Amino acid sequence: MIGIAVLAVLALYLTFGFPIFKRKKAETPHNARYDMQMEKLWNAAQDSMRDHKPLRAEKALLTILKFDEKNAAAYNRLGILYAKEQKFDEAIECFEIAQSLDNNPSSLHNVGLIYLETGSYEKAAMAFEQAIELESNIPARHIALAKAREKLGRTKSAIEALENAYLLDHNINTLRQILNIHEAAGNTEALADVTARIEEQLAKESAVAKPRPHGKRAPRTAQTARTTAKRATPAKRSTQAAATPKRTAPATRRVKQI
Numbered sequence: 092m093i094g095i096a097v098l099a100v101l102a103l104y105l106t107f108g109f110p111i112f113k114r115k116k117a118e119t120p121h122n123a124r125y126d127m128q129m130e131k132l133w134n135a136a137q138d139s140m141r142d143h144k145p146l147r148a149e150k151a152l153l154t155i156l157k158f159d160e161k162n163a164a165a166y167n168r169l170g171i172l173y174a175k176e177q178k179f180d181e182a183i184e185c186f187e188i189a190q191s192l193d194n195n196p197s198s199l200h201n202v203g204l205i206y207l208e209t210g211s212y213e214k215a216a217m218a219f220e221q222a223i224e225l226e227s228n229i230p231a232r233h234i235a236l237a238k239a240r241e242k243l244g245r246t247k248s249a250i251e252a253l254e255n256a257y258l259l260d261h262n263i264n265t266l267r268q269i270l271n272i273h274e275a276a277g278n279t280e281a282l283a284d285v286t287a288r289i290e291e292q293l294a295k296e297s298a299v300a301k302p303r304p305h306g307k308r309a310p311r312t313a314q315t316a317r318t319t320a321k322r323a324t325p326a327k328r329s330t331q332a333a334a335t336p337k338r339t340a341p342a343t344r345r346v347k348q349i
Contacts, residue, residue, distance in 0.1 A: 129155065140172060148172055163193035170201060179205050196226040200235065207239055215239040230256040234265065246272055263292050 132151045139148035152169045155162055170185030182205055190198040203218030219236035226232065233256035240249035250269055257265040266289050273281040 125158075129158070136168065140168075145172055145176055161192055163189040163195065163198070166192065167195070167198055167201070170198075174201070174205055179209050194225065196222040196232070199225070200232055203235060203239070207235065207242075212239050212242040216243065228259060230259045230262065230265070233259070234268070237268070241272065246276055261292070263289060263296075266292065 132155050136148045136151035136155070139145070139151060149169065149172060152165050152172070155165045156169075159165070166185045166189035170182045170189065173179070173182035173185060183202055186198045186202040186205070189195065190202070199218045199222035203215045203222065206212070206215035206218060216236060216239040219232060219239060223232050223236065233252045237249040237252035237256070240246075240252060250272055253265055253269050253272075256262070257269075266285060270282065270285045270289065273285060
């Protein structure tokens with residue numbers, strides 16, 4: 092009875108289990124080849140973009156999307172490629188698809204940059220604001236938002252965005268951008284305040300770059316002293332020669348030395 096049960100289990104395995112196992116085993120080489128091919132296409136796309144071969148890069152990226160139509164990274168890279176070629180409509184479409192597939196702040200930021208480039212400042216500001224909501228610790232996002240707001244005439248909120256960027260990295264160029272906005276608006280009081288902040292930071296940066304201690308310069312000073320002594324020796328000999336009547340040089344030669 093037990094033998095019959097074992098035979099029944101074995102028959103079931105050979106009928107259902109073994110074909111599944113065999114199929115999975117057969118699919119493994121296919122997956123490996125697929126991964127290898129995708130990696131090859133990615134390398135081709137990156138190399139082509141680096142070598143300024145947009146058509147080849149586009150072909151590689153579109154091939155990737157043919158096999159993996161939900162590849163957000165490929166859409167993002169393709170959007171960057173189209174943006175460089177000033178194909179802004181195609182670039183925006185790629186970035187928006189990438190954003191729908193993966194809620195990535197970089198895609199939003201890239202869309203904002205294209206809107207900023209094409210004069211769609213309201214859409215640009217919205218894209219940058221959404222990117223900052225997802226990732227607020229990158230100064231470039233706040234600076235881009237400030238540019239969009241400045242184009243919209245929102246100088247106060249533009250300055251707020253720049254101040255947020257400055258808090259992240261204390262870049263003096265950000266202070267200079269704030270200064271330019273106040274200068275354009277004719278705000279003399281704020282202009283003087285930001286100018287003072289710039290001068291204060293310049294002083295701090297200058298203080299950080301301290302010269303080397305005097306003791307470390309001593310060998311150079313000693314070397315300079317030896318060099319000076321060597322240079323002084325001929326002059327001393329000339330003086331001794333001038334004091335000896337027999338070695339007095341002709342007047343014309345003495346004038347030439349002077």
